[in-house]
Amino acid sequence: xxxxxxxxxxxxxxxxxxxxxxxxxxxxxxxxxxxxxxxxxxxxxxxxxxxxxxxxxxxxxxxxxxxxxxxxxxxxxxxxxxxxxxxxxxxxxxxxxxxxxxxxxxxxxxxxxxxxxxxxxxxxxxxxxxxxxxxxxxxxxxxxxxxxxxxxxxxxxxxxxxxxxxxxxxxxxxxxxxxxxxxxxxxxxxxxxxxxxxxxxxxxxxxxxxxxxxxxxxxxxxxxxxxxxxxxxxxxxxxxxxxxxxxxxxxxxxxxxxxxxxxxxxxxxxxxxxxxxxxxxxxxxxxxxxxxxxxxxxxxxxxxxxxxxxxxxxxxxxxxxxxxxxxxxxxxxxxxxxxxxxxxxxxxxxxxxxxxxxxxxxxxxxxxxxxxxxxxxxxxxxxxxxxxxxxxxxxxxxxxxxxxxxxxxxxxxxxxxxxxxxxxxxxxxxxxxxxxxxxxxxxxxxxxxxxxxxxxxxxxxxxxxxxxxxxxx
Amino acid sequence: xxxxxxxxxxxxxxxxxxxxxxxxxxxxxxxxxxxxxxxxxxxxxxxxxxxxxxxxxxxxxxxxxxxxxxxxxxxxxxxxxxxxxxxxxxxxxxxxxxxxxxxxxxxxxxxxxxxxxxxxxxxxxxxxxxxxxxxxxxxxxxxxxxxxxxxxxxxxxxxxxxxxxxxxxxxxxxxxxxxxxxxxxxxxxxxxxxxxxxxxxxxxxxxxxxxxxxxxxxxxxxxxxxxxxxxxxxxxxxxxxx
Amino acid sequence: xxxxxxxxxxxxxxxxxxxxxxxxxxxxxxxxxxxxxxxxxxxxxxxxxxxxxxxxxxxxxxxxxxxxxxxxxxxxxxxxxxxxxxxxxxxxxxxxxxxxxxxxxxxxxxxxxxxxxxxxxxxxxxxxxxxxxxxxxxxxxxxxxxxxxxxxxxxxxxxxxxxxxxxxxxxxxxxxxxxxxx
Numbered sequence: 001x002x003x004x005x006x007x008x009x010x011x012x013x014x015x016x017x018x019x020x021x022x023x024x025x026x027x028x029x030x031x032x033x034x035x036x037x038x039x040x041x042x043x044x045x046x047x048x049x050x051x052x053x054x055x056x057x058x059x060x061x062x063x064x065x066x067x068x069x070x071x072x073x074x075x076x077x078x079x080x081x082x083x084x085x086x087x088x089x090x091x092x093x094x095x096x097x098x099x100x101x102x103x104x105x106x107x108x109x110x111x112x113x114x115x116x117x118x119x120x121x122x123x124x125x126x127x128x129x130x131x132x133x134x135x136x137x138x139x140x141x142x143x144x145x146x147x148x149x150x151x152x153x154x155x156x157x158x159x160x161x162x163x164x165x166x167x168x169x170x171x172x173x174x175x176x177x178x179x180x181x182x183x184x185x186x187x188x189x190x191x192x193x194x195x196x197x198x199x200x201x202x203x204x205x206x207x208x209x210x211x212x213x214x215x216x217x218x219x220x221x222x223x224x225x226x227x228x229x230x231x232x233x234x235x236x237x238x239x240x241x242x243x244x245x246x247x248x249x250x251x252x253x254x255x256x257x258x259x260x261x262x263x264x265x266x267x268x269x270x271x272x273x274x275x276x277x278x279x280x281x282x283x284x285x286x287x288x289x290x291x292x293x294x295x296x297x298x299x300x301x302x303x304x305x306x307x308x309x310x311x312x313x314x315x316x317x318x319x320x321x322x323x324x325x326x327x328x329x330x331x332x333x334x335x336x337x338x339x340x341x342x343x344x345x346x347x348x349x350x351x352x353x354x355x356x357x358x359x360x361x362x363x364x365x366x367x368x369x370x371x372x373x374x375x376x377x378x379x380x381x382x383x384x385x386x387x388x389x390x391x392x393x394x395x396x397x398x399x400x401x402x403x404x405x406x407x408x409x410x411x412x413x414x415x416x417x418x419x420x421x422x423x424x425x426x427x428x429x430x431x432x433x434x435x436x437x438x439x440x441x442x443x444x445x446x447x448x449x450x451x452x453x454x455x456x457x458x459x460x461x462x463x464x465x466x467x468x469x470x471x472x473x
Numbered sequence: 474x475x476x477x478x479x480x481x482x483x484x485x486x487x488x489x490x491x492x493x494x495x496x497x498x499x500x501x502x503x504x505x506x507x508x509x510x511x512x513x514x515x516x517x518x519x520x521x522x523x524x525x526x527x528x529x530x531x532x533x534x535x536x537x538x539x540x541x542x543x544x545x546x547x548x549x550x551x552x553x554x555x556x557x558x559x560x561x562x563x564x565x566x567x568x569x570x571x572x573x574x575x576x577x578x579x580x581x582x583x584x585x586x587x588x589x590x591x592x593x594x595x596x597x598x599x600x601x602x603x604x605x606x607x608x609x610x611x612x613x614x615x616x617x618x619x620x621x622x623x624x625x626x627x628x629x630x631x632x633x634x635x636x637x638x639x640x641x642x643x644x645x646x647x648x649x650x651x652x653x654x655x656x657x658x659x660x661x662x663x664x665x666x667x668x669x670x671x672x673x674x675x676x677x678x679x680x681x682x683x684x685x686x687x688x689x690x691x692x693x694x695x696x697x698x699x700x701x702x703x704x705x706x707x708x709x710x711x712x713x714x715x
Numbered sequence: 716x717x718x719x720x721x722x723x724x725x726x727x728x729x730x731x732x733x734x735x736x737x738x739x740x741x742x743x744x745x746x747x748x749x750x751x752x753x754x755x756x757x758x759x760x761x762x763x764x765x766x767x768x769x770x771x772x773x774x775x776x777x778x779x780x781x782x783x784x785x786x787x788x789x790x791x792x793x794x795x796x797x798x799x800x801x802x803x804x805x806x807x808x809x810x811x812x813x814x815x816x817x818x819x820x821x822x823x824x825x826x827x828x829x830x831x832x833x834x835x836x837x838x839x840x841x842x843x844x845x846x847x848x849x850x851x852x853x854x855x856x857x858x859x860x861x862x863x864x865x866x867x868x869x870x871x872x873x874x875x876x877x878x879x880x881x882x883x884x885x886x887x888x889x890x891x892x893x894x895x896x897x
Contacts, residue, residue, distance in 0.1 A: 041885040041886060041888070042885050045882075045885060106884075106885060108882050112838070112839055112881070112882070113839075114837070114838055114859065115838045115839070115882075115883065115884065118797060118837050118838050118884060119884050119885070120884070120885055145701075145705075148702065148705060149705055149709070152702070152705050152706050152709050153709055156706060156710075157702055157703065157706045186698055186699070186702055187698075189694075189697075189698040189701060190694030190695045190697070190698045191694070193693065193694035193697055193698070194691070194694045197690060197693065197694070211860075212670070213670055213671050213687055213860065214839060214858050214859050214860055214861070215671070215687075215858065215860075215861065216670055216671065216687040216688075216690070216691075218839070218858075219687075219688075219691055220690070220691065223691060223694065248743075258759065271694075271695050280841065280854055280855055280856045281856045281858060281863070282659045282660040282779060282855055282856070282863040282864065282865070283659075283660035283661075283662075283858060283861045283863060286659070286777065286779050286780075289777065289779065290774060290777075293770070293773070293774060294770065297766055297769075297770060298766075301762060301766060305758060305759060305762050309758055312735070312736075312739045315739045315740065315742070315743045316739055316742050316743070317742050317743065317745055317746060317747040317748075318743045318746060319743065319744070319745060319746025319747075320743050322743070330736070330740070333736075334732060334733065334736040337732050338728075338729045338732050338733070341725060341728045341729060341732070342725055342729075345721055345724065345725055348769075348773045349773070349774075349776075349777050349778065349779075350716065350773055350776040350777065350778060351716055351721055351773075353778040353853060353854065354717075354718055354850070354851045354852070354853075354854070355718065355721065355851075356841070356854060356880065357841055357843075357854075357880040357881060358851065358880075360721075416722065416725065416726075417722065419718075420718040420719060420721060420722035421718070421849070421850070422718060422845065422849060422850045422851040424843075424878065424880055426882040426887065427887060427888035428888050429888050429889075430888070431876075431878065431888065431889070431891065433845060433849050433876055434845075434849055435849075436849070628786070630786070632786065655784075656783075657780055657783030657784075657864075658864070659779050659780070659863070659864055660861055660862060660863045660864060661861065661862055662860060662861050662862075663834065663860055663861065663862060
């Protein structure tokens with residue numbers, strides 16, 4: 001086993017341990033909303049903050065760990081940037097949990113300015129929280145930079161972005177995996193820089209008391225938050241491009257001009273898609289809102305189109321063997337598109353006027369995270385486990401996929417329906433005039449228990465095998 | 474020079490005085506009689522028949538803020554309004570038509586067709602001042618009026634649409650211009666709230682929104698990402714050549 | 716589009732996507748050498764057409780300039796503050812105004828344009844109007860330092876609730892105000 005094998009297995013173990021705990025936090029929230037449990041408001045919002053940050057955090061690092069591992073097929077990957085990333089992630093998550101559960105931090109993952117200055121959080125907790133974000137940001141930044149350097153050593157920038165394919169040339173060849181990883185890394189680094197600027201402005205206010213422009217702070221917050229989550233999905237797609245054809249017994253994908261165009265477009269447009277988070281801020285100039293709607297449509301569609309086409313074309317009459325990994329990838333693409341449909345419906349300003357901050361929002365992002373991006377990472381994990389242990393988890397195949405997908409679909413459907421009934425997100429108790437909320441919270445919570453029931457045996461299966469990778473001679 | 478002194482005067486009118494605008498919003502303004510600098514006798518409502526107007530009041534013999542304020546308005550919105558009209562009326566009962574003309578000329582308005590200058594009929598002054606919320610107090614020792622400095626927008630039906638007191642950032646004056654042009658101003662910053670960086674600001678020359686330094690801050694991340702990638706590329710290239 | 720229409724559109728779309736994937740999944744059980752390459756162009760053209768049509772249909776329906784050319788019958792000043800909305804016909808400028816406005820229940824006219832001038836005294840809040848049937852009809856954010864203007868015509872009489880829709884702290888769920896339309 002190489003150092004990279006061990007590090008990847010360590011990542012998998014860490015993520016697998018945190019995942020069911022974070023699911024449990026979510027279930028507690030849903031059951032509280034259903035009046036089955038009785039949590040205090042502060043506890044609820046602390047759980048909400050922890051659930052959001054942990055889920056985004058673990059699946060971001062997992063998608064990146066997958067990409068780091070697969071990158072060694074093409075370039076020489078150094079282990080130290082990823083190790084620094086791992087250590088700083090642990091530090092960051094530790095500080096984060098201390099701030100949340102020790103200091104009542106309950107500002108939500110996005111700590112929207114100026115809420116941290118008005119919340120009933122202990123003063124030290126806000127500072128620790130900012131430090132923890134700093135630690136995560138620096139760790140991930142170094143890791144991303146490490147990957148970028150590794151790529152650029154082998155592929156010059158224009159080639160890594162497949163510009164020669166864009167111009168119709170077929171050589172030298174840029175594999176889709178390299179193209180997608182490069183555009184994603186270049187798209188991601190600005191999110192970290194935006195976070196640094198945001199933290200800086202927060203700290204200035206802490207130190208001097210000078211107020212910031214709430215509009216600017218909200219723009220920065222979503223530049224960072226939206227971009228991070230969006231790019232994490234593209235890492236998952238990179239993994240899929242690399243692994244899926246082989247799983248179907250076919251030749252690796254090639255970078256066609258249209259594929260090159262789609263991903264180069266994504267690189268630029270992704271930064272303006274976040275404007276849709278500010279549709280209901282009438283103070284944002286209207287022209288920006290128009291750009292937001294266009295970008296929200298243009299950013300995902302080329303990527304979705306080329307990916308779907310490739311995946312369906314691969315599957316068609318392939319006679320392939322379906323086991324955990326290909327099933328996860330295939331289902332992940334399907335739900336990515338379905339979630340995308342929910343998202344672009346909400347990204348229409350006229351619809352957002354009645355859907356903004358209702359449960360429609362968690363409905364669509366859970367669709368392409370829980371049933372999309374997470375499945376891409378689970379696809380990588382199961383592939384990795386089979387590579388290292390030879391066990392493809394065939395005994396788990398039917399129960400785990402059935403429970404996970406059934407539970408996941410029921411869970412997000414409860415969100416969609418409640419969202420269309422104007423039930424709001426981010427509340428611990430539903431006011432009497434949205435009484436529909438209780439029922440759908442109960443339905444959602446019960447279906448989420450099915451997901452948990454699928455995840456626990458799966459995690460045990462993964463932990464045992466990855467443990468051996470870490471501690472093998 | 475004058476411009477500097479005007480901006481030096483940008484006053485911190487308290488927040489409540491600005492929000493105060495709401496007290497008067499959509500109030501019907503009385504149709505007062507007036508004499509234009511051209512000598513033509515007319516009424517306020519006949520001035521708003523073709524356009525919404527920006528209305529400001531002054532006293533020709535004011536030794537205080539009237540002249541700097543009118544100059545500041547001239548610099549902020551220009552001398553040739555399009556799609557709206559600018560009306561400056563003297564409320565001072567001692568002013569005569571010659572005084573009004575002299576004020577206009579002193580400020581560089583030789584052509585009376587640009588801004589409309591005029592003199593309010595004395596008995597109509599109190600009704601108008603009350604309707605606008607314009608405070609006037611005669612200081613007998615200085616023999617001058619202590620009074621508000623204010624810009625209002627009146628629509629073609631005589632309703633007060635917007636009202637802004639004091640020297641504010643000229644970009645806020647443009648909000649009023651847009652309102653006078655019949656645009657619905659969807660949102661506006663509360664004057665007097667002081668922040669270091671904004672995303673967008675109104676261009677005082679054109680009245681269009683433009684990016685401001687706050688938004689420039691939002692351009693830093695993408696640009697630095699590309700710069701970083703290119704730098705890394707160059708460094709790697711250099712090392713390889715060595 | 717109403718919320719119900721959006722849900723139906725979504726469910727139909729999701730069903731079609733799932734059906735396509737199911738069909739391909741079934742096809743994978745047999746093996747035959749085929750290429751889907753000729754189809755690629757048509758998929759692309761179809762998507763561009765879909766996006767173009769949808770964009771054209773929806774971009775003109777922005778909520779930002781609703782009733783912009785009309786003169787509102789009433790102007791209501793709204794201030795959000797942890798954890799209640801104050802609505803008043805008089806401007807809310809001070810803590811005293813805010814406290815005085817809290818107790819009021821406004822009565823707004825049916826079928827006439829009303830303008831809300833919305834701001835916040837502390838953090839960001841969301842000002843969402845829930846109709847008597849429990850559905851959101853309109854919303855705007857309340858951002859400190861800015862006044863946002865929302866114009867709306869109420870077509871349904873009864874008690875409306877303004878509910879905070881932007882997470883603003885521990886008691887966010889209970890942040891609301893009531894008014895009557897008749």
